[in-house]
Amino acid sequence: MARVQTVLGPVDPGHLGPTLPHEHILSDFIGAGRTGPHRWDRAEVFRTMLPYLVALRERGFTGFADCTPGYLGRDVVLLRELSEAAGLHILTSTGYYGAMDDLFVPRHAYGDTVDALAERWVAEWQHGVDGTGIRPGLIKTGVDPVREESPAAPRYGLSEIDAKLVRAAARAHIATGLRVASHTAQGLAARAQLRIFEDEGVDPSGLIVVHLDDEPDTAYHDEVARSGAWLEYDHVGSAALEHHVDLVSATLASYPRQLLLSQDAGWYHVGEPGGGEIRDYNFLHDRFLPALRECGVAEDLLRQVTVDNPARAFAVRG
Template sequence: MRRREFLMGAMLGPSTPSVPNSILIHEHVLVDFIGAEKASPSRYDAEEVFRIARPKLEELKSFGCVRLHECTPNYLGRDARLCARLQEAAGIEIWTNTGIYGAANRSAVPEFARQESARDLAKRYVSEWKNGIGGLKPRFIKTAVNGFPLEPLDRKLVEAAAMASLETGLPIASHTNGGGPAAEAQLEILAGLHCPAAKFIWVHAHSEKDHKFHESVARTGAWVEFDGISESSAEWHRECVEWMQGRGALTQVLISQDAGWYHVGEKGGGTYRGYTYLYSGFLPLIPASYWGRLLVDNPRRAFA
């Protein structure tokens, strides 16, 4: 990014908090919680989703955002073809993912993932990276653990993600139930496989209320993601950001909203929360000097 462009965006002030070249690293367009065995594009009207999502993305673009990471994993409603269409129509880059999501009491874990080895699952992820999905190439690995202590299936999914990361260079975004202890346990698995901590993103780190874990994970070189930013959570997220800045660890922090999305199974897709509160409501709560670090520099490093 050109530093001059960012300074011009920052000078607009809290009333128009545009951040040129910014990236939202954890959002959703569509999610289906029906379960791995039933999830299918036949359960929704892609044209309806397109009509609803497109203006939300176009609005986001007006705030300077150039890329959105669509974090819906396979078997939970991932639709790369839809994302490819929206990317072209809205003029904003959309990244999709590969991997298996092990949270939500395993509802999005297909039977083959329970039976196959970590190496076999890693081969599946690498194949999607090589061959693409619905016109898009996955740019990160999305996985999840269901809690702490990690169960054998949790460990296998993390091992598969680490193996695939070593072969592809893709970062691992791990939805982490179980807070700091679960994040540290995953980092131990990565270390055992010689996968760099810098490839690990602790998703939903804001759910951990003890800041000592935020700092300790950041010190390993891993990424601490405070997503879920909304009007009701803004003060806690501000505290998380300021605390990390005070410890000299803001260089390892990512922020996003976990917003959207079209809820498959609900009439009209339910309530679709847009993607702009982070700009209009949250950024004015923190110094403008943080904006470029959190929304431009750190995302580009974490997902390089």
């Protein structure tokens, strides 16, 4: 039987409900070697962020994927407390984030083999994160842009560490069934990751190409969709409304079962007074979905992209 793994335990995919598949509650950008729970006051973060999550729940959203991985401010106990208080199904992640010149990649990742990295993430799936028993609902990774495309294995133009992270994520997917959500934002980087998945014998549907709406050449969007991978447009609200209305309308017409929508919003910025400037999670509900309706997108398609697709994307068999 399929399930979605949340910080409070497994949930039937049919009960996940309207879901934001890519948001953040807390992030710490100081770097992998210096971050840790000593850097923030969990009670303060809870008080600060709870009203934003309650506001989202009051709008009818019940699912929320927090895509902050380890070494970037992941606090699974905080997420569990917020999930209970807000009445939201919150997912957390395993994996490491290789974008931004690998600032958030821990030192051991460079010495670990691909299998050793994958085993670390599989262990979090099997036993929970840091002794909490809280299990991840997705694998999060990320890559820097490809500067020069290369058809050559094993990197395909990615940096050595980024290629290792993607390969480890693919192997962890095989072992766990968890989808891999990879910060990408560039068509060439998406292509490179799909080649690594092919090398590893992983169906492309195991990959969510994150920030694909940042890639201006929609031929790459078509390439990702034809492969069977997920297209995630998660910067809704960060660009002109009309841009995303046009982009999403066109993609829904061609690939309605592979599209995920989110805002990459939030979050409590560690090190800034009061958490800094926090962007709420309401734009998609308050402005974007009404704009899609106004341009003629049918309600069944809106349900597909906000309810059905996230439930399938995060469902794990067994």
